[in-house]
Structure formats: structure tokens, C-alpha cells
Amino acid sequence: MKKDEAIHNDKILKDFNDAKAILKDLKNNVTIFGSARTKNVDKYSLLAQKLAKRLARKNINIITGGGAGIMGAANKGAFKTKKAQSIGLNILLPEEQVPNPYTTRNMTFNYFFSRKYMLIKYSQAIVVFPGGFGTLDELFEVLTLVHTGKLNKLKLFLVGCDYWKHLMKFFEKTLYKNKMISKSDLKIITLTDDLKLIEKEISKLKI
Numbered sequence: 001m002k003k004d005e006a007i008h009n010d011k012i013l014k015d016f017n018d019a020k021a022i023l024k025d026l027k028n029n030v031t032i033f034g035s036a037r038t039k040n041v042d043k044y045s046l047l048a049q050k051l052a053k054r055l056a057r058k059n060i061n062i063i064t065g066g067g068a069g070i071m072g073a074a075n076k077g078a079f080k081t082k083k084a085q086s087i088g089l090n091i092l093l094p095e096e097q098v099p100n101p102y103t104t105r106n107m108t109f110n111y112f113f114s115r116k117y118m119l120i121k122y123s124q125a126i127v128v129f130p131g132g133f134g135t136l137d138e139l140f141e142v143l144t145l146v147h148t149g150k151l152n153k154l155k156l157f158l159v160g161c162d163y164w165k166h167l168m169k170f171f172e173k174t175l176y177k178n179k180m181i182s183k184s185d186l187k188i189i190t191l192t193d194d195l196k197l198i199e200k201e202i203s204k205l206k207i
Contacts, residue, residue, distance in 0.1 A: 015114035034070025034129030045073040052077030056084035066090035072100035
């Protein structure tokens with residue numbers, strides 16, 4: 001094995017082992033995805049903070065990618081309740097991804113693939129707020145895992161009806177119409193801006 005290959009493998013192992021140490025003792029977790037670019041006063045940041053606060057008050061831990069924007073807002077909502085863990089799983093990036101200060105547990109990953117896996121592995125539900133390429137990557141990862149039966153019991157919510165409506169239309173009018181997905185696949189996602197509904201559905205999943 002080449003020296004640089006050994007270093008590469010060590011970093012991958014470190015990602016998984018460090019994250020497992022942080023997450024393995026936790027139950028009742030929800031992962032919130034969303035943009036790092038939204039401002040604190042952005043309506044979706046405020047919704048993410050509000051939802052995380054509601055869930056944390058019910059002893060549901062909040063996991064995010066650990067950055068700013070919607071991630072920081074969600075961590076802030078959970079952090080301020082002092083009733084649940086607020087976890088940030090950050091990533092080494094040249095720009096944008098500065099760790100937010102509202103976590104009770106955190107780490108920084110070397111690789112996106114290991115980070116995505118650990119963001120999902122220990123959660124009973126995923127809530128996706130508006131975001132860009134990174135958020136879409138995370139969303140499609142979850143969709144693929146649920147679609148292929150790897151995450152049968154995982155609940156998936158999209159918040160931002162105006163933001164996501166064209167994507168949902170694409171799923172229905174293009175993917176389904178061309179028989180690339182089945183009718184049941186369209187039901188994987190719950191698109192809603194009703195935080196009470198999300199809270200109610202997630203509360204049913206508590207272990």
C-alpha cells in the first residue's frame with residue numbers, strides 16, 4: 001500500500017470512528033438539511049430554528065451539517081432549550097462552511113460521503129429546508145436510500161412549498177410520467193410548511 005493511500009484510508013476511518021463516538025449513544029434524532037447561505041432573518045432560517053426548538057423541547061436531538069444559515073438556525077433552536085443534544089457534523093471546505101457556535105457535540109469531517117452517511121444513519125426523520133447543490137445532494141441521497149429499501153422507516157419532509165414545488169412537479173410530470181419512478185415513490189416525500197404537522201409525525205417515531 002502506498003503511503004498516500006494509507007493516509008487516505010486513515011482519514012476515512014477517522015471520519016466514521018469519530019462520528020460514531022459522538023452519535024452512538026443517542027436516540028430520537030432528527031437531521032435538518034438546508035443552505036449555509038441564508039441570513040438569520042431569512043424566513044426559512046426562522047422556521048428551522050422554530051422547528052428545532054419544538055422538537056428539542058420533546059427531547060429530540062437535532063443533527064445538522066454544523067455550518068451557518070439554516071444549519072446554524074436549527075442548532076440554535078435546539079441549543080437554547082437545553083433539553084436535547086444539538087449536533088454539528090461539519091466539513092472541511094475552502095469557503096462557506098464555518099462551524100456555528102450552537103452545538104453541544106460536533107466534529108469536522110474530511111470527506112462528504114462519510115459525513116452524509118453519518119448525518120443520516122442515526123436519524124429517524126430528515127427535514128430538508130431550501131438550499132443549493134449541497135442540500136440537493138443530501139436530499140437525493142436520502143431519496144435513493146428510501147427508494148431502494150435501505151432506509152424503510154425514515155420519514156422525509158420538505159419545508160418550503162414555494163421553493164420545492166417545481167422539483168416536485170418534475171418528479172411527477174417527468175420522472176413518473178416517463179415511468180422512471182413508481183407512484184409509491186412520489187409518497188416518500190411530505191411537502192409542507194406546517195411545522196405542527198412535522199412535529200406531530202416525528203413525535204410518533206420516538207424510541
